[in-house]
Amino acid sequence: MSQLITTPRLVEAGTSNTSHIGKPTSRVEGPAKVTGTAKYSAEFNVPDMLYGYVVTSPITKGRITKINTEPVLALAGVVQIFSHENVPSLAWFDRSYKDDVAPGGSPFRPLHDNEIKFNMQPVALVVAETFEVARYAASVLEIEYAEDKFDTNIDLKRDEGHEPGSGKTGFMPPPPPRGNPNDALKNATHRIEGEYIHGAQHHNPMEMFATTVEYHPDGKITAYDKTQGVYNVQQYITKIFGLSKDQARVVNHYMGGGFGSGLRPQYQVFLAVLAALELKQSVRVSLTRQQMFSFGHRPHTLQYLKMGTNPDGTLAALHHHALHETSRFEEYTENVVNWSGMLYQCENVKLGYQVAELDVYTPLDMRAPGAATGSFGLEVAMDEMAYAAGIDPLDFRIRNYAEQDQNMKKPFSSKKLRECYHEGATRFGWDKRTPEPRSMREGNQLIGWGMAGGVWDASMQKAAAKATFTADGKLLVQSAAGENGTGTYTIMTQIAAETLGLPIEAVTFELGDTNMPEAPVQGGSWTAASVGSAVKNVCTDIGEKLLKLAQKMEGSPLKGASIDDVHFADGQIRLSANPSEAVVVRDILAASGEEKLEAETSAMPNLIKQQPYSMHSHNAVFAEVRVDEDLGTVHVTRVVNAVAAGRILNTKTARSQVLGSVVWGISMALMEETVMDHTFGRYMNHNYAEYHIPVNADIHDIDVIFVEEEDDKVNPLGVKGIGEVGMLGVAAAITNAVYHATGKRVRELPIYMDKLL
Amino acid sequence: MIQQPTNTAGGATSLPAPPSAGSVTLTINGVQRHMQLAPWTTLLDALREYADLTGTKKGCDHGQCGSCTVLVNGKRINSCLTLAVMQEGNEITTIEGLGQPESLSPLQQAFIDHDAFQCGYCTPGQICSAQGLLNEGRAHTEDEIRELMSGNICRCGAYVGILAAVKEVVDKQSEIVK
Ligand code: FES
Numbered sequence: 001m002s003q004l005i006t007t008p009r010l011v012e013a014g015t016s017n018t019s020h021i022g023k024p025t026s027r028v029e030g031p032a033k034v035t036g037t038a039k040y041s042a043e044f045n046v047p048d049m050l051y052g053y054v055v056t057s058p059i060t061k062g063r064i065t066k067i068n069t070e071p072v073l074a075l076a077g078v079v080q081i082f083s084h085e086n087v088p089s090l091a092w093f094d095r096s097y098k099d100d101v102a103p104g105g106s107p108f109r110p111l112h113d114n115e116i117k118f119n120m121q122p123v124a125l126v127v128a129e130t131f132e133v134a135r136y137a138a139s140v141l142e143i144e145y146a147e148d149k150f151d152t153n154i155d156l157k158r159d160e161g162h163e164p165g166s167g168k169t170g171f172m173p174p175p176p177p178r179g180n181p182n183d184a185l186k187n188a189t190h191r192i193e194g195e196y197i198h199g200a201q202h203h204n205p206m207e208m209f210a211t212t213v214e215y216h217p218d219g220k221i222t223a224y225d226k227t228q229g230v231y232n233v234q235q236y237i238t239k240i241f242g243l244s245k246d247q248a249r250v251v252n253h254y255m256g257g258g259f260g261s262g263l264r265p266q267y268q269v270f271l272a273v274l275a276a277l278e279l280k281q282s283v284r285v286s287l288t289r290q291q292m293f294s295f296g297h298r299p300h301t302l303q304y305l306k307m308g309t310n311p312d313g314t315l316a317a318l319h320h321h322a323l324h325e326t327s328r329f330e331e332y333t334e335n336v337v338n339w340s341g342m343l344y345q346c347e348n349v350k351l352g353y354q355v356a357e358l359d360v361y362t363p364l365d366m367r368a369p370g371a372a373t374g375s376f377g378l379e380v381a382m383d384e385m386a387y388a389a390g391i392d393p394l395d396f397r398i399r400n401y402a403e404q405d406q407n408m409k410k411p412f413s414s415k416k417l418r419e420c421y422h423e424g425a426t427r428f429g430w431d432k433r434t435p436e437p438r439s440m441r442e443g444n445q446l447i448g449w450g451m452a453g454g455v456w457d458a459s460m461q462k463a464a465a466k467a468t469f470t471a472d473g474k475l476l477v478q479s480a481a482g483e484n485g486t487g488t489y490t491i492m493t494q495i496a497a498e499t500l501g502l503p504i505e506a507v508t509f510e511l512g513d514t515n516m517p518e519a520p521v522q523g524g525s526w527t528a529a530s531v532g533s534a535v536k537n538v539c540t541d542i543g544e545k546l547l548k549l550a551q552k553m554e555g556s557p558l559k560g561a562s563i564d565d566v567h568f569a570d571g572q573i574r575l576s577a578n579p580s581e582a583v584v585v586r587d588i589l590a591a592s593g594e595e596k597l598e599a600e601t602s603a604m605p606n607l608i609k610q611q612p613y614s615m616h617s618h619n620a621v622f623a624e625v626r627v628d629e630d631l632g633t634v635h636v637t638r639v640v641n642a643v644a645a646g647r648i649l650n651t652k653t654a655r656s657q658v659l660g661s662v663v664w665g666i667s668m669a670l671m672e673e674t675v676m677d678h679t680f681g682r683y684m685n686h687n688y689a690e691y692h693i694p695v696n697a698d699i700h701d702i703d704v705i706f707v708e709e710e711d712d713k714v715n716p717l718g719v720k721g722i723g724e725v726g727m728l729g730v731a732a733a734i735t736n737a738v739y740h741a742t743g744k745r746v747r748e749l750p751i752y753m754d755k756l757l
Numbered sequence: 758m759i760q761q762p763t764n765t766a767g768g769a770t771s772l773p774a775p776p777s778a779g780s781v782t783l784t785i786n787g788v789q790r791h792m793q794l795a796p797w798t799t800l801l802d803a804l805r806e807y808a809d810l811t812g813t814k815k816g817c818d819h820g821q822c823g824s825c826t827v828l829v830n831g832k833r834i835n836s837c838l839t840l841a842v843m844q845e846g847n848e849i850t851t852i853e854g855l856g857q858p859e860s861l862s863p864l865q866q867a868f869i870d871h872d873a874f875q876c877g878y879c880t881p882g883q884i885c886s887a888q889g890l891l892n893e894g895r896a897h898t899e900d901e902i903r904e905l906m907s908g909n910i911c912r913c914g915a916y917v918g919i920l921a922a923v924k925e926v927v928d929k930q931s932e933i934v935k
């Protein structure tokens with residue numbers, strides 16, 4: 001059958017209606033989210049479902065001596081109570097409980113034995129026919145404990161820190177000292193030193209952790225789980241419960257915020273799967289907001305910094321030491337101090353990093369783990385140093401600009417931090433700042449301007465994707481990636497549509513299902529690079545198949561062309577040398593008689609290409625605060641955040657990521673803190689009313705600048721990821737602005753008004 | 758230490774029985790729904806667990822976050838703080854009643870245009886709250902909108918977009934009034 005080749009419309013090379021990357025495309029899943037049709041884990045109302053409610057320990061350390069289940073089991077509607085007393089024998093070895101991103105040590109096993117290792121440890125699951133009965137029954141379950149002594153206060157463990165072992169994936173022990181840091185500090189013209197502290201912080205995503213396990217008649221299960229990695233959860237539950245992969249499907253289409261809290265499988269998925277398998281019935285387990293404070297947090301961290309300058313205002317020496325908490329059973333690590341060895345040029349550097357064990361749950365990566373902490377210490381110290389040396393804080397940073405990564409002794413694959421400084425300062429009006437503290441005011445409002453910045457890894461992981469192109473001209477692309485507000489649906493749709501020259505509407509991207517090709521956990525700002533590259537590759541494979549078929553068409557102008565000789569745009573394959581020679585993509589399948597084309601492939605980082613370089617994103621933040629002179633209340637009235645993160649795939653969703661990061665930074669600076677009562681070893685403000693985070697009235701002007709940065713080394717897309725870098729330096733810029741406004745140097749977050757009075 | 762309910766301290770052997778369900782009729786998005794609900798079921802749980810209207814979200818269950826905001830007779834309330842039985846005879850509007858993907862309300866469209874959300878979990882509550890704000894007719898300036906939208910937490914921090922979206926619709930509405 002011969003097919004008429006339609007004469008295509010002439011277009012100039014390089015422009016088309018199907019170039020989507022970099023455009024502010026509105027979220028493709030927007031309509032689902034604004035109408036409430038997007039389904040989160042606790043919203044799959046499967047038939048005949050039971051409800052589980054978790055009972056948590058009121059003590060911090062000790063043993064359960066008795067559980068009085070009888071009166072509770074007698075209540076109408078109560079089905080079963082699971083505790084260590086009746087859990088079936090499960091996997092024995094630690095490795096079965098280790099998820100992909102577990103730190104070193106022995107993971108916590110829910111309901112494993114009678115031992116209590118931390119406050120609010122889950123000790124029982126009450127299963128009932130309704131949520132209300134389960135909640136009531138859990139509240140009346142009587143449990144007796146024998147209490148042991150415990151330690152929860154890092155302040156008392158200052159001398160008991162130790163250097164961690166190899167730690168978890170991505171952990172880099174600080175490099176050995178360079179130069180002669182002690183002498184250089186002693187001989188410096190100006191010196192500063194100080195301790196910088198923040199308490200524990202909890203991710204608190206809006207959606208509480210929940211798992212709905214659908215129990216199928218053949219004994220297989222589908223777990224709709226709140227997680228940032230469906231594959232990670234699948235391997236966790238299959239290993240523990242001895243299931244094969246096809247017996248346990250894990251799904252997460254939408255996640256109501258993660259920020260790292262869903263990197264590891266949480267205990268509700270264990271409990272829901274346990275109950276469903278034991279009772280052979282579908283079960284939902286949702287945590288309460290209080291229980292959201294029971295499984296991981298940004299660790300309480302103490303940092304000590306010392307710095308000195310030479311007469312010309314260059315850094316003579318830099319010392320940065322950090323100590324944070326971990327649990328008794330796992331050794332949590334993050335990179336806190338390494339950034340200080342690479343953000344500024346300095347020949348004499350000493351970095352130290354220790355952890356100390358406490359009777360708390362294992363900390364957990366929380367947005368920009370390590371860097372949010374380290375950049376707070378480093379960037380406040382830099383401000384102090386600039387003042388001590390009598391140099392403008394921005395000028396001081398530019399004088400100490402690092403042209404190469406001195407930790408790795410490698411050049412940067414790209415680094416446009418200088419441009420961030422310049423564009424940010426210009427937009428903010430930094431040159432109008434008077435340096436003296438308390439020198440700017442309006443009535444009783446003290447005005448302060450501060451700045452800071454940060455650096456974050458640009459990384460990529462292996463990821464896979466599958467694509468199906470059908471005769472109706474529609475493209476379906478799938479990968480088990482996650483969407484927790486980052487814009488994954490939208491940017492993947494853009495990449496796929498652009499690669500094959502299709503309109504956005506012709507492309508559907510699906511994610512979050514272990515029936516799809518594997519993607520890494522959604523974290524570390526690597527999804528855009530990793531899954532994006534896989535999507536691009538798989539669409540290119542479809543493109544090659546289309547080209548081959550197109551070349552078989554009668555009179556095809558593409559005969560003899562290779563994939564590099566053509567491009568896809570406006571629904572056509574065009575000869576790049578002569579774009580008017582083209583074939584309409586939709587006609588190709590019709591001509592070939594094929595119903596669909598399929599491809600599946602993966603993408604991996606090109607280590608040989610990357611190896612010579614240090615790959616990072618950077619930012620510079622400028623903040624204005626207004627402090628009420630009498631009351632000490634602080635308002636952040638203006639923030640400019642200039643970010644260099646490689647190619648920006650979608651300026652709308654990327655801007656939202658940075659806006660959200662600034663809100664997080666404001667929160668870290670002024671509000672967020674989980675307060676532990678060390679008498680009880682229990683977090684006292686474990687609810688949304690007392691764990692303070694910003695509301696709408698706390699947020700004012702925020703300006704986001706994406707500095708142009710091209711990078712052909714990080715990955716084929718040139719993206720560096722945007723989820724964490726935007727948060728860096730925000731807390732420090734605000735702290736520095738507060739100093740500028742009030743003359744008070746606060747070194748412990750959050751800055752409550754009592755610290756300013 | 759003994760973890761025990763306050764009313765059974767001392768080792769009572771039988772516990773108060775859970776209340777039994779009775780029939781309750783709720784008018785949700787203009788449709789009468791007959792449901793079997795116990796008196797202790799909140800409106801939020803009635804919507805999510807019994808009426809399969811999961812657009813209304815649960816972020817705290819304690820009136821601290823606003824995710825569960827719905828409109829009752831046009832006024833915004835936290836549905837986790839009211840019992841379903843108390844709402845018989847009232848007009849309950851949830852996010853599903855404001856618009857559907859094919860027929861978005863002006864606020865829903867503005868939220869998409871201004872990217873006024875990330876994860877989307879607080880979004881139905883934000884939109885219902887903003888609709889309540891419009892009904893109240895008392896917010897005009899940016900500061901007023903910020904203040905009167907502050908009962909709805911967004912952990913993703915989409916406040917700049919939320920403000921822009923609500924302001925756009927507020928402005929359009931006041932133009933119509935003029
Ligand atoms: S769920 Fe009702 S206010 Fe949070």
Ligand code: FES
Nearest residue numbers: 875879911912913
């Ligand atoms: S959009 Fe995620 S909490 Fe508001």
